[in-house]
């Protein structure tokens with residue numbers, strides 16, 4: 001199926017940014033050297049590759065589920081559209097979010113499936129999804145979400161130790177017994193696009209796992225104003241730190257800006273699908289630096305100037321506000337309210 005296999009090679013004449021390759025098996029075994037490398041990656045660019053993550057079969061199924069769902073007629077998908085109220089879960093149609101300050105529309109569509117809905121299946125916690133999702137729930141989506149949450153909980157246990165937090169503190173803020181904004185996503189970029197797919201952003205949540213086959217993901221390394229592709233490596237996930245973890249850590253780990261462009265070179269003739277899994281804090285968790293739980297974090301916050309590490313906002317409010325701001329219709333309303341002023 002086009003876009004699902006490596007239809008054309010990643011070109012060798014575009015700028016790429018190298019990432020450290022971390023071995024999940026070594027991290028699980030608490031290998032000191034590997035943990036040191038993870039820490040290096042998380043505190044510099046905030047992105048790394050992860051190999052031996054053990055979800056290859058489920059990822060294949062997720063690509064198939066994503067293609068089956070996003071190939072449904074638009075009218076069918078629109079029954080599940082996320083809307084303009086800041087809800088993340090459901091279907092996001094093309095052209096509904098902005099990719100830059102000028103209000104340029106995006107060219108991608110995506111499907112977000114709530115972690116909570118997967119783990120409570122067949123009972124919905126938040127909402128329902130197209131039939132193609134239900135059809136793959138038991139075999140693919142449930143194991144994908146379970147394995148992805150396990151991976152991120154393992155990484156969080158390493159981070160909490162390095163951050164000097166009490167054992168179980170980050171796990172407590174990401175409890176599976178309470179609702180959260182965590183979700184699995186399939187993004188589809190049509191073939192032959194020239195405009196931005198997902199504009200420059202940082203991820204709202206704690207940790208993200210991305211599975212890419214075609215290029216398109218780009219990062220802007222700190223201290224530069226230049227975009228570099230992250231080259232997909234077969235069987236490797238691309239992991240990154242999100243805003244919530246950067247805030248909890250008082251800025252010690254980095255949530256780096258990135259974006260999705262059409263695939264480079266001859267890959268651009270193909271549809272691009274990508275699969276992502278977002279771990280996000282429990283809905284009621286207030287996003288603030290955990291200074292009262294760690295001397296290291298308190299010291300980082302006291303040294304940073306001009307950065308607000310106490311948002312006074314719960315994770316649910318934070319996500320909802322960020323999504324509302326991206327939606328084109330809300331932007332148009334804001335512009336009308338302001339008498340046509342460009343916001």
Ligand SMILES: O=C(O)CCC(=O)C(=O)O
Nearest residue numbers: 187210212217260274276
């Ligand atoms: O499609 C990708 O490679 C990354 C997607 C992404 O950054 C996102 O959905 O937040």
Ligand SMILES: [Fe+2]
Nearest residue numbers: 201202203258
């Ligand atoms: Fe992202």
